[in-house]
Amino acid sequence: MDVLLIAGGWSPEREISLLGAKGIEKVLSERGHTVTFFNLSDGFEALIPLAEKAEVAFINLHGSPGEDGLVQALLSRLNCPYQGSNAEGSFLALHKYAAKSLFQAHGLNTVKGMFLPAMPENLEEIEAKLSYPMFVKSNNGGSSIHLYRVTDRQELKNALETMFGIGLEILIEELAEGKEVTCGVLDGKALPPVLIESKAEFFDYTNKYSADGAAEICPAPIGAEATRKIQEMALKAHNALGLSDYSRSDFILTKEGIPYILEVNTLPGMTSASLVPKEAKEIGLSFGELIEKLLKLAKKKKNGYR
Template sequence: MNVLLIAGGWSDEREVSLSGARMIHAALERLGHQVSFFDPALDFANLLRVAREADFAFINLHGTPGEDGLIQAVLDKACCPYQGAGAAASYLALNKAASKEVFESAGIPTPDWQFVTRVQGPDTPPTLPLPVFVKPNKGGSSLGMSLVRTSGEFPAALNTVFSLCQSALVERFIPGVELTCAVLDHRPLPLIMITPKGDAAFFDYHNKYAEDGAEEICPAPVPDEVTRNVQSLMVKAHKALGLTGYSRGDFILSADGTPYLLEINTLPGMTPTSLLPRAAAQAGLAFEDLITELIRLGLEERGR
């Protein structure tokens, strides 16, 4: 097939996107596909045209555009199939406050939260007991995220977020073990336990992408009951958001054994250190097999 590989973009996660794209590009060629690379940051005006000429688009964008549904909406106009969630579901998942509303309505545990906009300003007081996490309401890779332990740190944390976007999500800090669970075609993959190395207070940008940034154990060394519970919640959240193809969710397992869903990523990372390829490998899917399955699911969902 003629595959349009879309990566790069203009978000702060551009370099992560390009890193994963190199791995995907090589895999697609090994599978016998003809690959054309497209970077929306350099040639957005031609996306509709080139998409109409492709048999399939493989999206490897993070943040905006990509996870916000914009690229998917253009591809839909071009009648070009692609992997993963559609435009509306992508936008809903990227907006942390909106997705938390969906989680709560579906009975999925998620930490208590507060939504703060730039209109309200950095002097807005916290409504949750400290400590709290303050993070951009839309975005990933832990960019702009702060752990606030005192009320005096709250305005600076909000200003950090407002330098990146218009709204912040404030989330109650829950001590516990970080787990991640991916879904492929409504089937959960093995859990991964994540433990940041060094002095990091949480799984930050460095821990996520440095080769020695974190200890990631797959399958996660947790009781079978916990594994089944997290996997069940992940599939439930995937369906509640209207996602298709694949996704990956981040959880905190509290001391009392409750798994709290933090957020869902609709375009999980595909770098050599990324979590989805590792979980897929544990389930018996080599990287090329994973790419093939994502294309199959995309064609099944949106094939011409």
């Protein structure tokens, strides 16, 4: 196939996007595909003629643009099929508070939190609703960039000022004690979950992409019942957002065995340190076979997103 591989862009996650694209390009070429690499930083006006000629696009973008649905909407208008979810599902998943609201509406356990579109007049209103420690995170970012663990009012104030200072929307959530588990969905079925054992206080950007930053154990040794619950929730969250092809849901599993969903990623990382490829390997799919499967799922949707 003639594949247009889209990566890079201008989000804070562009470097990991470009890193993953190198591996994807290598695998696609080895499997006989013709690959045209495109860095989104070159602009939409350069993307359009390439997308009009491509047989299929493979999107390896993280954050915005990419996971926000903008590129998906453009490709759909150009009748260029692509792997993953459409613009609507992508946007809903990236907006963590909107996704959280949908999860709650579908009966999924979520961590107690607040959405802040702007700096509050006083921090007491936050403290009245949430207890320390809290996580302060970007409402529409990923890869654990701009993630702060705060334990008192001064730390909360510093985190809010930093993030609002660079124009971010914020989601604040209480700390949920437990194990970090992630679970992918591929072609309508949940994959074996991964247990993440981080050496740091929490699984931040450095831990996520460092070779020795965290232990990622697949399948997760959490027992059959917890595995079943997490797989069911991952699939339910995927469907609640109206997603397609694949996704990855992140959870906290409490010591009581209760899973809480944190967020869903519609363009899971595709590097040697990424989680979904590890899960796919457990069901017998090599990295190359996983990429090939995603391409075939994309091709099925020709004319399907117009």
